[in-house]
Amino acid sequence: MQPHDNLLKLQEIDTIIDSKRHKKNNLEAQKELEKVQSDIAKLDSLEAKSNDTYKQRKQSQDRIESQITMLEQKMKKEQDRLYSGKVSNPKELGSIQEELKHFEKNKDGIENDLLEVMESVQEIEDMLNKIKARKEDLSKKSNELEGKVVEQTAAYDKEIEELLPKRDTQASKIDKSLLAQYDSLREELGGVAVAALIDGLCQGCHVQLPAQEADRIASSKELNKCPNCERILVP
Numbered sequence: 306m307q308p309h310d311n312l313l314k315l316q317e318i319d320t321i322i323d324s325k326r327h328k329k330n331n332l333e334a335q336k337e338l339e340k341v342q343s344d345i346a347k348l349d350s351l352e353a354k355s356n357d358t359y360k361q362r363k364q365s366q367d368r369i370e371s372q373i374t375m376l377e378q379k380m381k382k383e384q385d386r387l388y389s390g391k392v393s394n395p396k397e398l399g400s401i402q403e404e405l406k407h408f409e410k411n412k413d414g415i416e417n418d419l420l421e422v423m424e425s426v427q428e429i430e431d432m433l434n435k436i437k438a439r440k441e442d443l444s445k446k447s448n449e450l451e452g453k454v455v456e457q458t459a460a461y462d463k464e465i466e467e468l469l470p471k472r473d474t475q476a477s478k479i480d481k482s483l484l485a486q487y488d489s490l491r492e493e494l495g496g497v498a499v500a501a502l503i504d505g506l507c508q509g510c511h512v513q514l515p516a517q518e519a520d521r522i523a524s525s526k527e528l529n530k531c532p533n534c535e536r537i538l539v540p
């Protein structure tokens with residue numbers, strides 16, 4: 306057994322734990338969930354805007370409808386006068402009829418406005434219904450994804466939990482100052498502090514060491530580092 310084999314074994318366990326932590330923190334389901342939640346937020350704001358538009362259009366509709374009611378009341382009054390028999394002057398009768406024609410024309414125009422505004426109300430209602438349906442779909446999807454994230458996170462946590470005692474046992478076999486050096490190197494070098502040296506090739510950075518240097522390290526009892534990546538090399 307090489308003097309630094311324990312260090313290499315510790316590195317192997319730490320690499321597995323790191324990889325599981327990385328996977329746990331970068332779940333595909335989590336990314337999908339964030340996308341779905343942002344889509345829901347966008348729909349919420351579209352829905353709020355559309356509701357405002359709906360209210361405005363509804364108010365226009367009410368306004369036009371009350372204009373028509375008022376006009377109809379005026380017309381009714383004139384018609385009542387016309388047929389009441391109280392007005393007999395032909396000139397006056399003629400002017401009432403003229404006025405009624407004028408009201409009728411006005412009413413046609415306003416009724417066209419009403420149709421237009423009713424169509425635009427219908428349009429926005431359709432849109433609001435579509436938004437609602439889409440939000441329901443997304444909300445279902447969001448719940449499913451949340452479930453997935455919880456489940457997958459728990460699975461990784463369990464695996465990591467099981468590895469930690471093995472890691473501690475392995476770490477306890479290593480001298481404290483060497484362990485401290487290992488920890489700080491790991492921090493510095495993205496998690497990998499120790500690499501195997503196989504056939505003169507550093508497994509940390511995949512650089513081939515000069516044959517003489519590789520031979521020296523292979524027979525050395527000292528702590529050696531890769532001249533390229535600074536990792537502790539274990540032959």
Ligand SMILES: [Zn+2]
Pocket residue numbers: 500507508509510511512531532533534535536
């Ligand atoms: Zn290297």
